[in-house]
Amino acid sequence: MKLATWNVNSLAVRLPQLLDWLAANPVDTLVIQETKLTDDKFPHAPIEAAGYEVKWFGQKTYNGVALLARTPPADIVRNIPGFVDEQARVIAASVGGLRVIGAYFPNGQEPGSDKFAYKMRWCDALREWVKDELVRHPELVLMGDFNVAPEDRDVHDPVAWAGQIHCTDEERAQFRGLVALGLVDAFRLFEQPPKSWSWWDYRNLAFRKNQGLRIDHVLVSEALRGRVRECVIDKAPRKNERPSDHAPVIVTLG
C-alpha cells in the first residue's frame, strides 16, 4: 500500500500534472495542499475518472487541501476540531484501515510576526487533536507540508537558514512535539541520499543547484513503524514545465 503527499501550489494550474503523476504513480491514497480553489471550483470529475474518490476543503486564493483514495474514505474531518480557523488546512479520513490526516501547516512568514504566532497556535491545536486521534486510531498517518525543516541536515545551507522561518527552534520543537506523541518520520527510517529536499525555491535556479529544504513529511504512528517498507521523495515532477515548487513524498507500507 502506497500513500503520498504533494503540495501542488494551485490545482487549477497543476491538475494535468497531478493526473499524469497519478497515472505513473497509482498510489492508494494521496493528500494534496495549496489547491487554492473554492469548493465549487474543485475539479473532482477528472480525478474521479482517474479512479479516485476525492474529498476536498478549499478557500479562495490561499491554502486548500484534498484527499484522494482508491477505496472509499470515511469519517471525514475538515480542519482541527475545536480550533476556530478561517483557513482551510486539514482534511482527514479513514482509508483502508488507516487514519490519514493531510495537513498544510502555516508558513509563519517571519519569527515574531502575527503569522508566526498563528503557526504556533495552529501546531498546538493540531498536536492536541492528533493525540486524541491516536487513541481512537492507533494506525495513523500524518502527512503534508509541515513548513518545518526538522534538522540541519534537512537544509541546504544551515548557516544561512539558522533561525529563519522553517528552521527556528520553536518550529523544530513543534515537530518534535508531534513525534513525541508516538509518531515516526518515515523518511528517516531509511538511509537516504544526502541533500534530500522536498522543496526548492522557484528563484535563483535553486532546483538545478539542488538548494532546497525538506519540509514535506510523512509521520506514521508507532503501530505502523514495522510496516514501513520505503519512503522516497519523487523529484520527477519538479522537472516538469511549470512545476510546483514542492515534490511528492511517497511511503510504502507492507
Next chain:
DNA sequence: ATGACTCCCAGTGGGAGA
C-alpha cells in the same frame, strides 16, 4: 542585494509563499 520566481487577484502593481 531588503532581489531573483510563481501564483493569485487585480487591473498595467502588490501580497504571499518558503
